[in-house]
Amino acid sequence: MDSNNVTGNWQVSVRRQNDCLVANGYMLVGDSAWMPKPLDAGGIGPAIVAATILGKNAVNAIEANDVSETGLWQYNIDFINDYGYKTAGLEIFRRLLQTLTNDQINYGMKHFLSKLDVEAISKGEHPDFGTVGKLGMMIRGALNKKLADGLRFTAQQNKTLTEHYYNFPKKPDGFDMWQKTLHHILDESYAKIEV
Numbered sequence: 001m002d003s004n005n006v007t008g009n010w011q012v013s014v015r016r017q018n019d020c021l022v023a024n025g026y027m028l029v030g031d032s033a034w035m036p037k038p039l040d041a042g043g044i045g046p047a048i049v050a051a052t053i054l055g056k057n058a059v060n061a062i063e064a065n066d067v068s069e070t071g072l073w074q075y076n077i078d079f080i081n082d083y084g085y086k087t088a089g090l091e092i093f094r095r096l097l098q099t100l101t102n103d104q105i106n107y108g109m110k111h112f113l114s115k116l117d118v119e120a121i122s123k124g125e126h127p128d129f130g131t132v133g134k135l136g137m138m139i140r141g142a143l144n145k146k147l148a149d150g151l152r153f154t155a156q157q158n159k160t161l162t163e164h165y166y167n168f169p170k171k172p173d174g175f176d177m178w179q180k181t182l183h184h185i186l187d188e189s190y191a192k193i194e195v
């Protein structure tokens with residue numbers, strides 16, 4: 001047993017942030033809101049970004065004498081516009097990566113990943129995988145064709161999800177419908193990827 005290696009570690013979430021970050025007199029931030037990035041579990045950046053946005057919105061709500069869910073709602077929108085728009089798409093991409101063999105990852109890195117995709121990933125954005133479409137019939141092997149389909153699918157779902165997040169409701173009363181559509185897109189994506 002590796003008894004010296006069992007301390008100083010803990011789980012980090014690798015999913016999108018909570019669908020709603022506020023309630024009456026209550027705001028979520030950082031790990032408590034599942035903010036670490038789904039691809040690499042980096043949670044310090046989003047926690048700091050969100051904390052500054054939260055602080056500004058908390059001050060606005062207190063000055064307006066309204067710390068209800070409605071009074072705090074703008075925090076949801078400001079966080080999504082700054083950072084949260086990309087996390088659901090990255091969650092789908094992470095799920096796809098977990099289905100791949102080492103051989104598929106090696107093939108994908110060699111043939112499918114363009115310089116632009118690498119730049120996007122290093123900036124924390126979802127890659128477009130533009131090269132995959134152009135290769136067409138040149139892709140060798142059934143598993144690699146399946147991988148190409150998967151990459152195209154996640155890039156497409158990322159566009160749909162980003163657009164949906166940018167349409168986050170301006171007020172709480174639009175939230176139920178927005179969340180229903182979000183979960184419909186996610187369920188459809190998870191079913192297609194099948195971890």
Ligand SMILES: Cc1cc2nc3c(=O)[nH]c(=O)nc-3n(C[C@H](O)[C@H](O)[C@H](O)COP(=O)(O)OP(=O)(O)OC[C@H]3O[C@@H](n4cnc5c(N)ncnc54)[C@H](O)[C@@H]3O)c2cc1C
Pocket residue numbers: 008009010011012029030031032036041042043044045047
């Ligand atoms: C092993 C490990 C490695 C990581 N490596 C990286 C990395 O390399 N890069 C990166 O970006 N992220 C990394 N992360 C993730 C990152 O550490 C977290 O996402 C980040 O620290 C979250 O900040 P936070 O303020 O939301 O939560 P925390 O840093 O967890 O702060 C919450 C604080 O609240 C306190 N607290 C809890 N309950 C109460 C209570 N009831 N009353 C008062 N205080 C309370 C806790 O003691 C804690 O100090 C790593 C995480 C782990 C576990």
